[in-house]
Structure formats: C-alpha cells, structure tokens
Amino acid sequence: MDDRIEALLSDVEAMHASREAHARRGELSDEVAVHAAQRTLLERMRGAIGQPVQVVVAAREISGTAVFLGDGIFVIAGIEATIVTIDWIREIRTRSRRHRYETGPLERLGMASALRRLASDHEEISLELAGEGGAIRGRSDMVASDYIEISGRIIPHRSIALVQARVNPFA
Structure with missing residues (x-):
C-alpha cells in the first residue's frame, strides 16, 4: 500500500512540476511576442x-x-x-x-x-x-x-x- 501512495504522490508532484513549467513557457512566449511586436x-x-x-x-x-x-x-x-x-x-x-x-x-x-x-x-x-x-x-x-x-x-x-x-x- 505504501508503494501506491508513493506512486500517487510522485504523480501529483510530476503534474504540479509540469503545470509550472507550462506556465513559465507561456510567460516566456508572451514576453517573446511582446518583444517581437516592437521590431521592424x-x-x-x-x-x-x-x-x-x-x-x-x-x-x-x-x-x-x-x-x-x-x-x-x-x-x-x-x-x-x-x-x-x-x-x-x-x-x-x-x-x-x-x-x-x-x-x-x-x-x-x-x-x-x-x-x-x-x-x-x-x-x-x-x-x-x-x-x-x-x-x-x-x-x-x-x-x-x-x-x-x-x-x-x-x-x-x-x-x-x-x-x-x-x-x-x-x-
């Protein structure tokens, strides 16, 4: 049973890390888009x-x-x-x-x-x-x-x- 709880906690941590990475990529993408919009x-x-x-x-x-x-x-x-x-x-x-x-x-x-x-x-x-x-x-x-x-x-x-x-x- 302990193995299943550890696996569940690992999955939750991985999901949380994935969401944070996705949010950072989105922020970076927005920053790149704003920077590009200023170029000629x-x-x-x-x-x-x-x-x-x-x-x-x-x-x-x-x-x-x-x-x-x-x-x-x-x-x-x-x-x-x-x-x-x-x-x-x-x-x-x-x-x-x-x-x-x-x-x-x-x-x-x-x-x-x-x-x-x-x-x-x-x-x-x-x-x-x-x-x-x-x-x-x-x-x-x-x-x-x-x-x-x-x-x-x-x-x-x-x-x-x-x-x-x-x-x-x-x-």
Whole structure:
C-alpha cells in the first residue's frame, strides 16, 4: 500500500512540476511576442548587412550579400550590385535572426543618391520598372530629385523596382 501512495504522490508532484513549467513557457512566449511586436522590417534588414540574402522583387529573385541599407533602398552585392526599392520587395530570406536598432550615418541616402553616384562614374545601368513596366538599359543623362532621364525616357524614382550595375554605388 505504501508503494501506491508513493506512486500517487510522485504523480501529483510530476503534474504540479509540469503545470509550472507550462506556465513559465507561456510567460516566456508572451514576453517573446511582446518583444517581437516592437521590431521592424528595417531593423531586421539592418541586422542582415554582411549576410547572404535572397530578395524577391516582382517575379525575380536576387541573391547575394546585403551590403547597404538606405532611405527606401536595400543594396545587394552579387554578380552585379542590385539596388532594390524596399517598397517593391515581396519577400526576403536570410539566415540572420538579428535586428540592429541603430541607424548608420549614410542611411539617409536613397535611390537618387545611388543613381547620381552611378551617373557620375558613367556606369551603364539597368532599371527594372515596377509592375509591367519592363526594363531599360543605358547610361543616365540626368538624375533629378525624383526622376531619372535615361535612353531618352523620363522615369520617376517611385516607378523603379530595382537598379543593377557593375559596381556598388556606396562601396
């Protein structure tokens, strides 16, 4: 009979320990959820700088190393440097789980700055336009604050999904 009482007490203790562990996991889960709710996509992208990434824009996937995060742009170095407009990104994959909170000193530079730097080096670039806009290849004739003139066409910056060039404009 003593064995049955000991077994019953062991079961009760195990059940109590299990409930406490479950409650602690629930509290931890709630704490993790609250912490995650405060994080942003830009912080996650900042944490991926220097890491391999895959970015899906429209129907294309761009792979390489994340090298720069600017005002509305994410630069990926691969076979070519790709300047991706953040608003046109559909998906990002990275092995990095880091978030970086502090902004870099050059993070205020955006698409116009990248295009101006490429134009000053007389680099040939390829613009991929959002939606069904297609692609335009050439050297820019002029870069204004909100548009670029290239191959006789005036393209608003907001229409550019990505830019590809041989060199990273922020290197």
